[in-house]
Amino acid sequence: MNKITPIFFFCFILFLLPSRSSVYAQFSIGNPSLQFSQICANSSFNTFSVSFTFSPSASLSPTNQFIVELSDATGFFSNPTILATTNPGAVTTSPATISFSVPTNTAGEQYKIRIKSTGPVASSSNSLAFSAYYKIQDSQFTINNFKSTATYCAGGSYLLTIDNPGTGTNDSPLKYPSLTYNWYKEPSLTPIATGQTLTVSQPGTYYVKTNYGSCTSDSYSNKVTVNEATSATSTTITSSLGNPFCSNQGSTTLTTVSGNSYQWYKDNKIISGATNQSYITNQSGLYSVTVNYGGCVANASIDLKTYSFSSSINIPATNYIDTESAETLSVSVTSSASNPEYKWYLNNNIIPNANGSNYDVNTTGNYKVVVSQTSGCVSSEELTFTVQALMNSNATEIPNLISPNNDGVNDTWIIPQEYTSGTETEVLIISAIGEIVLRTNNYQNNWPENATNFKNVNPVYYYIITTKDGQTRKGSVTIIK
Template structure:
């Protein structure tokens, strides 16, 4: 009898133990608490935390793992994304805080989190909704190839595109297919489009941002001013290196609005082959472009100037100095590491390499200042220095002398005639020997005949003069040479 009872006792124990395990191997996970109001992740920051309570702690099995799941952008867990899984048995204290990262495709305003356990199996309520974005591209980018203006014909439209790949400095968001966009027309903050491009038919300033919702972002484009054009419309030309530009460093790119065809000109002369939206040059000048939009044409011009540093010179274009006078010429400049070269009558003056030069000789002068660092550029000043000697240095005699005594005593050594006939009056002076030989024929008489005063073979030779003025008045007579 005793043996029979023991058999029933063991049978009851086998039934009770499974029931006991079923009753006590359960836990409840509370609503997750977020440590953030929104998630704005990027390649250099993608770590966030969530805290959740669970009870009872004793209900956990040694193999239990906690799993944090992320909903879709609308808050649905139909197809959740696992963002965290704990090591088996690692979490044994409530509340627990874990960290996680979001996928690079995360983008939406209604995400939620929930926590699940594996042993025993349990699921928390959903967290509150939050915005979450992974900013895979978070730098400025370009539209319209960085060209700041665009034009459409009256009644037409213009398409603005995000550049891909764009210019060399452009990190195009089109490289990331998961991204969406928001186009704006200033000053409104209401998006007008969400695609990779937008067609506009109203004048205004447009730009686009990558759609990162309420997250602050540096992923935005340049502004483009779109205008409506008619047959007499004018557009603009911009220089990639600014205006003035450093022509000695590299060429600048002239850019105009997008159109159907183009023709560039320099100084009102069409440039052969210059029929693109841009024109590259390192030459200053007056540039213009005619842009055809099909049903209308626009024109633009720019006075492209080369870089010049500030400088001055302390003398006018024309200067006069006395025979014993010195003219101090000084140039001042804002050029970096300037070099100076001085010239007289087109020839460089040896040793003249400073900002000042003392002049004692008449002539045509020039100084060239060169900036040798930064933008290498030169500037020159030209000026004339005259002598203050009487412009008519010849003595004013009343009559034409008929006697010359070239004996070196300083009296009547040369034939000195009135000032109205000498150099500068364009008077023709001729001297003819008694044998009929012309010994002097000039329109620039210097009161210097005879220059070889003692070289006379005959005693007291006689010469005949003919003086013809510019207005054809004639004086004739004779000269006797007395030794």
């Protein structure tokens, strides 16, 4: 048997080693093929993929893993982020596709991807650059405490800030430190500044967006109109419920532009304690405010009105009908109300089926009609009147007792017709303390015409009746409650 000498065996091994190294050196990974044009990720969508080729497949070790790496926002791999790693030996066929998700702090325009393998160790070239953003905050937010106006003094400036945490359900982007911003001044679509605040020294309308590059986003602020003020500058006041406002909807909030301090006035009189940017009221009137900007002041005013409609009735407050002859009094209401509704009442009891603007009265008593506006500013108003029985005034006696209790009987002082309207007779009624309560040459049997609040129990009044030819009758009238 021939023996292989040690020297020959050693040379054989040396011959084989270079051949094996050559196999590993020939393994390569092709350029990554991005399956997207840009990345716009959020909490509900964060799955993307990259494809690549490799060869020869036979060179892969059974434990090989492919790794997807992401560069920094400028395209450098000095400290890459691993996006995905395949299981050992899971990928053996070329081409291959790997899915991945991006981190929540992803934000930039020059990201790149590369593919690496572990067995054999190899790396692809870098992919084409692409923009990538994770929209960690994707809802509207507020600046300037959601106030739409602001003012600065001439030669000064105003600081616009993103609200944090904002008001109500405002999801302030300041809660996410990785975010950046772009400020704009209308109408330009080119950013004028970045950062969390903006110092404004020129009048205009400003707003800010979270910087998500070309990704569509709902992360933007309200707009603020900034004005320059000088001494005696006039500003504005807005009413939250409009002007006129509907008082049935509650109070309206009057608001002026932002300043250092405020003082409100109503009808040119100072309102004590009204020193905030807003003032709440449910009353109409002339409101004004003085705004101090710390170096200059401005004034504003608003003639605040409550929305109302007008209604009128075609009869006087007190009326008479001849109940013995079944006389009827036709009552008609005219109203400017929108889609009006009518309800008629007799002695505070609703009259069935009386729901029109006209009603024929044939019964004495106290009436009212409620007119309601049913669209727009829903509101109502009441019109009242009294109907009394017409008394027979042919008697020669002048009554000395009346009972004005609105029962339709003896409610007013009825005197003979020879002293009433058309006879040019003067009727004078004097209180017990000498005060003249009625003096007329055209008496219509209607005293007391309105419900009188008599201070004394059964007060006594004195009358002097003087006819055209100088005849006089005197006496007293007692009011019985």
